[in-house]
Amino acid sequence: MARRMGETNMQYDVLVIGSGAAGLTAALELAETKRVLVLAKGSLTGGSTAWAQGGIAAVLDAGDTFENHVRDTMVAGAGLNDRETVEFVIEGAPASIDRLCELGVPFNRDEDALHLTREGGHSHRRIVHVDDATGWAVQDALLKAAEANSNITMLGGRTCIDFITDRHREQFSAAGRVWGVYALNEETGRVERHTARATVLAAGGAGRVYQFSTAPRGATGDGIAMAWRAGARVSNMEMMQFHPTCLYNLEVKNFLITEAVRGEGGRLYHPETGHRFMEDYDPERMELAPRDVVARAIDDQIKRFGLDYVHLDISHESADFIRSHFPTIDEKLSGLGIDMTSGPIPVVPAQHYTCGGVVVDLHARTDLPGLWAAGEVTESGLHGANRLASNSLLECFVFGEAAASDILNRWDELQEPPAILPWDESRVTDSDEEVVIKQNWTEIRRFMWNYVGIVRTTKRLERAKNRIALLKQEVEDYYGAFRVTTDLIELRNLLQAAELIVKSALARHESRGLHYTLDYPETGELVKDTVLVP
Secondary structure, three states: OOOOEOOOOEEEEEEEEOOOHHHHHHHHHHOOOOOEEEEOOOOOOOOOHHHOOOOEEOOOOOOOOHHHHHHHHHHHOOOOOOHHHHHHHHHOHHHHHHHHHHOOOOOOEEOOEEOEEOOOOOOOOOEEOOOOOHHHHHHHHHHHHHHOOOOEEEEOOEEEEEEEEHHHEOOOOOOOOEEEEEEEEOOOOOEEEEEEEEEEEOOOOOHHHOOOEOOOOOOOOHHHHHHHHHOOOEEOOOOEEEEEEEEOOOOOOOOEOOHHHHHOOOEEEOOOOOOOHHHHOOOOOHHHOOHHHHHHHHHHHHHHHOOOOEEEEOOOOOHHHHHHHOHHHHHHHHHOOOOOOOOOEEEEEEEEEEOOEEEOOOOOEOOOOOEEEOOOOEEOOOOOOOOOOOOHHHHHHHHHHHHHHHHHHOHHHOOOOOOEOOOEOOOOEOOOOHHHHHHHHHHHHHHHHHHOOOOEOHHHHHHHHHHHHHHHHHHHHHHHHEOOOHHHHHHHHHHHHHHHHHHHHHHOOOOEOOEOEOOOOOOOOOOOOOEEOO
C-alpha cells in the first residue's frame, strides 16, 4: 500500500486548541505581538461557551465582598478547592468584566450599573448576564474580535488526535516537550501537523461520556485524553457535575433550564402530589442549595417514586417578569407547547460540567513543557468537589489571560519547533465496520450513566471498570488498523475519559460534593485531591 502522509506542516508562534471563552481570551492577548493559530473541532461556535445561559459571577456590588464569593465557592466545593486559586480567580473577575464590556458584550443593566442576578449557592446577587443567553453573547463578541485581528488565524473542522511531543521529532527524544498537535482535517480527511513554540489547550470537558448531558456534541474529553497520553497528570475526574434541571421532553434532548430560574424564585415540586420536596433535603436553602444537593434530591424523588421527571415552577411570578428574564427559554418552551408563565416545566438532572481535568498552576502551566491549559479541560483548584454556578466562564477568562501572560513573559526561553515527522498512514486502511464505533459509543454512555452517575456504589464502579477494560482493547485494535475519522478519535478519547473518571471514583473512599457513594456515605476528615499520574 502506498505511504500516505499528512499535509504540510503549519507553524505559528502560538497554537490554541479550542475557540471558546478560554481559547479566544488567550488568543486575543497573545495576538498583540504573536501570530496565533486557533483550531476548533467542527464549527468555531460549537463549544460549551455559547451554551452557557446563566452568566458570569463577579463581585461588583458595594454590599458584596471578595471574601463572600470565596466562601460561597469553598462551601460549594466542599472544601476541596485550593484557596489561593479561588482568591486569584475571584479577585480577577472585575477586570475580566471590564474587558468584556470593552469588547461590546451587551450585559443587562439597571440604568448605569450592570444588572446582577442570583443563582444557587451564592449568598449575594453577583451574576452579570445577557438575559438568559450570556454565553452566546460572550462567544459572539470574542469571535468578532478574533476575526478582526490580522494576527489570528482560525481553522474550524479540525479534530485534534494527539499532541506532537519530542518522540515525534525526526531526531527522536524521550523528553515530554509539546510542540503542537496532529489534527484531522474533517473536510479533506487528511491529517495535518500544526506546530508552535507554545500550545494552549482549551478543548473543554468530557460531558458526552454520559448518556444524558447538557454539554455540546463535541465535549468528548479530547483535551484531557490527549494530555494524559502525553504524560500530564489529571485530578478529581470523579467530580462530574450534574445540572438539576434539564428539560424533560422526548422531542428535544439536552435543553438546559438555567440555574437562574431557581435563583429568581423557581420552586421544585413532586409532579403528582404537588409537594415542594426541597424542604425535605435542605430546608434552609431549599431550591438555592448547591447543584449537587438539588440534583441528588431530584434523583432521589425520581427513583423512589418511579417518576419520569419533577416539576420546576416559576408561574407564581408575573408573565412580564418571566418573559423579560428568560426570553430564550420561554420562546423554546412555547414552541414545544409548554407555557412557563402559567404552569410548571418538567425537568430531570443531566451531566453538565467536568470539574476535574488536567492539572495546572496559577500560570496555567501543565506538567508538560510547552503546554498551557485553561477552562473546563483543567483542574485548577477553583471548583473543588462541585462548581459554584457561573464561576466557569469566569475561570476561562482569568486563566486564558494567565496562560497568555506567562507565555509572553517566557517567550525568549521558548525554542522554535524542531523538524517533526509527518503522520504515517502506511499500515492502515479505510474502515469497513463503522457500526463498531456507533455501538461502542452508545454502550459507554449508557453504562457510565447507570454505573457512574449521580449516586454510585463500588460494585457499580467495578462493573464499569470491567466494561472499559474490554472495550479499550477493542478500540485500540480498531484505531491501529483503520484511518482515523472524527468519530473514531472521539470514541478513543471518550473511553479514556471514562476510565479516568472510574479510576478516580474508586480511589475516593468518602462522599464529598459531586462524588456520592452509598458505600462511603460520610465525608472524611482528610481533604485530598484525587491525582492520577500516567
